[in-house]
Amino acid sequence: MTALRESALVYPIVMTGHLTGMALFGGMIAITDMRLLGWAMRSSSITDVVEQLRIWKRIGFVMVVGCGALLLGSKAEMYYYNPFYWAKMTLLLLVGVHALAFRSIYGNTAALDNAPRVPSKAKVAACLSLLIWIGLVTAGRSIAYWDIPENLMPIYGTNGPITHHVRP
Amino acid sequence: MMDIQIPYDPATNPLNNNEWSFPLLEIIHIVGFAIAIGSIFMVDLRLIGIGMKRQLSSQLAKDLGPWTLGGLAAVLMSGPLIFSSDPNLYLNNSSFRFKIGALLIAILYQYTLHRKVALSDPTPAVGALVGIVSVALWVSVVAGGLFIAFA
Numbered sequence: 001m002t003a004l005r006e007s008a009l010v011y012p013i014v015m016t017g018h019l020t021g022m023a024l025f026g027g028m029i030a031i032t033d034m035r036l037l038g039w040a041m042r043s044s045s046i047t048d049v050v051e052q053l054r055i056w057k058r059i060g061f062v063m064v065v066g067c068g069a070l071l072l073g074s075k076a077e078m079y080y081y082n083p084f085y086w087a088k089m090t091l092l093l094l095v096g097v098h099a100l101a102f103r104s105i106y107g108n109t110a111a112l113d114n115a116p117r118v119p120s121k122a123k124v125a126a127c128l129s130l131l132i133w134i135g136l137v138t139a140g141r142s143i144a145y146w147d148i149p150e151n152l153m154p155i156y157g158t159n160g161p162i163t164h165h166v167r168p
Numbered sequence: 169m170m171d172i173q174i175p176y177d178p179a180t181n182p183l184n185n186n187e188w189s190f191p192l193l194e195i196i197h198i199v200g201f202a203i204a205i206g207s208i209f210m211v212d213l214r215l216i217g218i219g220m221k222r223q224l225s226s227q228l229a230k231d232l233g234p235w236t237l238g239g240l241a242a243v244l245m246s247g248p249l250i251f252s253s254d255p256n257l258y259l260n261n262s263s264f265r266f267k268i269g270a271l272l273i274a275i276l277y278q279y280t281l282h283r284k285v286a287l288s289d290p291t292p293a294v295g296a297l298v299g300i301v302s303v304a305l306w307v308s309v310v311a312g313g314l315f316i317a318f319a
Contacts, residue, residue: 027206
């Protein structure tokens, strides 16, 4: 963790893993949601899209969370005080709640493919999923814009490596 | 590294005069690249032969094309605006230069060789090569973008 905090190279490399995982996890979730809404990949069945992307979404999820945990570990105290970090964790929890609540949708895609049109419950699931993930990105990015409390400044400085935007 | 200075005062840029527009553009940039690169990766997985095998790569390329383009459009609109917040800083940042170079190559590759091969449902060896190059190019664009803030 100390190596991560102090190395000029490791931190952005871990962040690249975090964002590449996001393209796998977030990008594929968005495409799956769009398929449920009938906007994307209509020449493939919902079953084909959901089943074949499942493993890749899981790999993406492990990349995002794994690299995210490393970034967190490198500056745990700073995140602890950051309200946007907790907003992000709450949304992450909602990802789990969403998966449990809509198990009947994602676990039985054959029923969706056989139905004359996609049931509204599946479309609600897709919309909520999109909202949660845009919320996750928003909260995640906002973490860098929250100012560090005065009493922590001597430890971390005002412009620690959490802030990876380049503006002064 | 060649020093570039363009006569532009970022202080007059509206992006630097409120708290929300810069992060909002970054969020659009991230959502856009996740959709663009996520959809490109789906075609690449098929080309490499490790995912989406019930579909043909030509079918995936056709179906996902609009989403790749939409994601790229979001990225290519938010990116230059982010750049405008401090052009001289970005122009003289070696990671930014690397990123733009990689991005131009990646886009050119995506809409020439990658597209042609994906639409032709290639042999496994050709598909794997084209898919792996695509993944490498796009990951290097993401890495270049992240390193802007560090180098």
